[in-house]
Amino acid sequence: GKHVFCEKPMALTANLAAEMTREAHTRSLVGVIAFIFRHTYCMQEVRRLVRAGAIGQPHYVSIDSQGQSWHRATDATWRTYTGIHGAGQLGEMGSHLFDAINFTVGPSEGFISEVAAVTHTVARMVTGPDGHPVPVETLDLASALVRTAGGLQGQMITSRASASANPTGMGGLVVTGSEGALFCNFTRGDGEILRRHNAGRAKATTAEEFMRRHYAVYFDFIADDAELLAMARRNFTAIRTLLDKPDVRALAK
Numbered sequence: 001g002k003h004v005f006c007e008k009p010m011a012l013t014a015n016l017a018a019e020m021t022r023e024a025h026t027r028s029l030v031g032v033i034a035f036i037f038r039h040t041y042c043m044q045e046v047r048r049l050v051r052a053g054a055i056g057q058p059h060y061v062s063i064d065s066q067g068q069s070w071h072r073a074t075d076a077t078w079r080t081y082t083g084i085h086g087a088g089q090l091g092e093m094g095s096h097l098f099d100a101i102n103f104t105v106g107p108s109e110g111f112i113s114e115v116a117a118v119t120h121t122v123a124r125m126v127t128g129p130d131g132h133p134v135p136v137e138t139l140d141l142a143s144a145l146v147r148t149a150g151g152l153q154g155q156m157i158t159s160r161a162s163a164s165a166n167p168t169g170m171g172g173l174v175v176t177g178s179e180g181a182l183f184c185n186f187t188r189g190d191g192e193i194l195r196r197h198n199a200g201r202a203k204a205t206t207a208e209e210f211m212r213r214h215y216a217v218y219f220d221f222i223a224d225d226a227e228l229l230a231m232a233r234r235n236f237t238a239i240r241t242l243l244d245k246p247d248v249r250a251l252a253k
Contacts, residue, residue: 113149178199
């Protein structure tokens with residue numbers, strides 16, 4: 001036999017995947033799935049910090065990867081047919097989400113043992129190899145509630161047919177515990193995000209810090225738009241005047 005490096009989906013059914021795993025164990029061979037995100041620095045740090053107790057006792061995990069790419073393909077591909085692609089988006093990207101949960105919290109909270117899910121396929125036709133329209137058969141969306149063997153609860157959604165409020169592009173993972181939370185994003189090397197949120201409401205000690213904490217999203221938006229940034233620079237005196245107001249300074253206390 002030979003060692004096997006397998007892309008997702010691992011197999012068309014759970015039974016076939018289990019058979020592949022048994023064969024590898026029986027023959028003392030290595031079977032590896034291409035779960036690339038577990039090798040990013042931010043994902044490995046979440047795993048390390050959770051195990052180290054950085055956020056206390058974890059009680060919830062939330063993970064998502066959403067987008068609206070379902071309409072891009074107008075011609076049939078291997079992703080069109082369940083006989084070739086199996087579970088569709090659930091097997092292709094959703095498998096990464098399940099792996100990320102197991103990788104980050106599994107060592108301390110147990111691996112996923114229970115799943116309750118709903119799925120959806122957007123009804124549409126694409127052009128088949130013979131030029132005639134064929135229906136898309138594979139899943140576009142899967143949303144699930146999960147529970148690990150240790151009792152940690154969570155939720156996941158993987159979709160190519162829904163918009164996301166997550167600003168990180170490919171999505172991300174949040175693990176929440178009794179003393180805070182950890183966030184990391186999915187990335188292929190184009191920029192990693194790792195954040196730690198402490199329990200309780202953060203308090204600003206200066207007016208400047210208050211404005212930064214509460215209006216950071218607006219300032220980030222301005223910084224991304226050259227015209228708005230130029231306008232903000234022209235009106236910086238007005239912003240300073242606002243910061244110096246006694247009632248604004250009182251809010252920072």
